[in-house]
Amino acid sequence: MSITVLYIICTKSFYIIDFKLNLKSINMKETITRGSFLKRSAVFTLGATAIATGAGLLIPKSAKANTNRAWPWPYVTLDPELARIRAHDDFWGGNACCYGVFNGVISLLKDAIGEPYDTFPTELMIFGHGGGAGWGATCGTINGGAGVISLVCAKADSDILVNELFGWYTQTSFPSTISNGYAMDHLFGIDKFDGDLVQTESGSPLCHSSVTKWCNEANIAVDALERKERCARSAGDVAAKVVELLNEHFAGTFEPGYVPPESIATCMACHGSTGTQHNVASKQECVSCHGENPHGTGVFVGKVKNFELSQNYPNPFNQATTFEFSLTQPEKVTLVIYSLNGEQIKTLVSDQKFSEGKQTLKWDGRNEFGVNASPGMYIYRFKAGDSMKSLSMMKMK
Template sequence: MKEKITRQDFFRKSAIITTGAGVAAVGTGFLFPKKARAEGLVETWPAPYDTLDVETVRINAHDDYCTEGKGCCYAAFNAMVKLLRTQLPATFPSFPNEIMVYGHGGVAGWGTICGAVNGAAALISLVCDKATSDQLVSELCGWYTQALIPSDISNDYAVAGDKYTATKSDEVLTQNESGSVLCHVSCTKWCEASGVAINDAKRKERCARLTGDVAAKAAELLNDHYGSGFTAEYVAPAGIASCMACHSAEGAHKNVASKSDCNQCHGDYEKAHSSVGQKSIESNNFRVEQNFPNPFTNRTTIHYQLERFDTVSIEIFSMDGKRVKTLMTNKPHGSGVYTIEWDGTSDTGGRAEAGVYIFRFRAGSKVQTVSMMKV
């Protein structure tokens, strides 16, 4: 049977062919054919890329930060997109670059991902397939955590006075390594290192130079990828792998997915786990569930669970506070799930009357009660 090709399939296939042709054209400096837009393929992804001049990107991103007032994320993205539109007038997609405005201050001031990294990463994702984008963006993030920023080049440009069209300060600014891609960590560690306040013009100039440096690094990575080939240089701190040996999806305690440096926030192994023991003092080390059945006539069962070793006492009280039955006193338990049954009898041997009873569970110094109804 002949395969039916939908219009969508057709466009998908032509996009793949277009991409193939682009790869074949590496080295000519022009990576995707001009006909894309002419054919109405402005939404083709990845969008075309053309070798960018790294120093022009650095200067433009810095200057856009200083002059446009739309933040670091926009400035990093805008500087590269504007150059690409100039170099690839017929093929580079058109959209308002202001889609990246949200990213300043680590997403509208929340101090999460550095906006410059965010904006540069968006551009990378626009011009690369997912696998390449993941590789280059990860390299950009890794580089960012270890680079001395502002770079010597950016500091030199500011002092030279004839490179930037606008600056908020023309002094050499303190350089530091943030260890993190978070805006909060990056900015605050810089403020600490430099003694400059967060709202000072010099801090803004630092972020302007940083924006230039990040965009320049992104351009360099893209140029390498589409040119001679990209090789990862970032080496993650060894501590991350040691933590992830247990906490990653492949470890025994599968609860973390992150490439960020664990030690920066949690400290070393000892420190990260020091509160584990302390937790039993601060919060319950156990969980007690509602009895079943409830209400009950003759007997009822309670499930409880311990996270760590502890001694357990379980008693049943009547509503007027009299102890009716002692089920166990200071009985040692390892961590695990347990079941206890009350057969409706009292310590004096007879059957307890119908009514509401309090089931009191105690592990160490912590107590939890569950009320139950006997009918």
């Protein structure tokens, strides 16, 4: 088995220094200690320093000279897998997730470039553990990763990369299969637990959501060793991602991959900066906290009373029912039927233009697939322009 320790990209050519560790020939425990990794990578530190300062590529103009600490600070291409191992091990050093990711990457830069990375204590990131001293707010791994990004990128680029990191985090299962594999093969320097761990996706940047979903899925208590190891492996995953993003960014090959869930756009159409409410600034998935039907039923939501919606008839009903509404002016109308647990059952019309006056729409009781929906309570949400209202109904057969 071999591990590529460091890549260095130069202006004219592409060098890959492939340092092969023959794991079979070295004592296992000796191979995986952090100290021995550092010793092994030390030989490249010299090379990296020489090439980084000589070629100047990847180093922002403002910080070209090593002694110049002007922000943003210099960056050289790093090995994501080394960052994964260091972040995992730094988690266990006692300062946890946020520090783990931050120091995991910064220590590589320190090895490669030295000044200015040896001029400040990376312990400044300790605060982020447990989502901020245990508050369960922003996950410390992405907080630490974002700190690295903002140190080496000016605001515009930093915002793009941090957005990508947070978005990726919400849609990724942790710990990754790679990190689970490293632990099982004893490739991390600190070996607290070498079993496979359940993987969960949180849909949220919150420590609380991420940790608790995992604990429930794994059926493991929040203060158990396995949960901590889960966060240590996740720190490794995030550190590796940060390095990948920065490598791509400085090589000019970065392409955003995060696509926000559609439901956010639905809410932000009214609550965002271009909507009628104009009172929410967030990229988090709204429905995970507010539910699919945040406005309750029977409440008119809107600034201008541009429609009347009456109760469907008949209600309760067997197979078919009719919705009657009237518009004070021509509007785009959407009528969607949901089950009580928020599942979308049928869209009767979507952004369809209706003229003013009285109108009716009919539902045959069938879902999007033409199958008769099961008996029970349903909610229908009616939207005309920027206003809306939800009501409930009872299907008998």
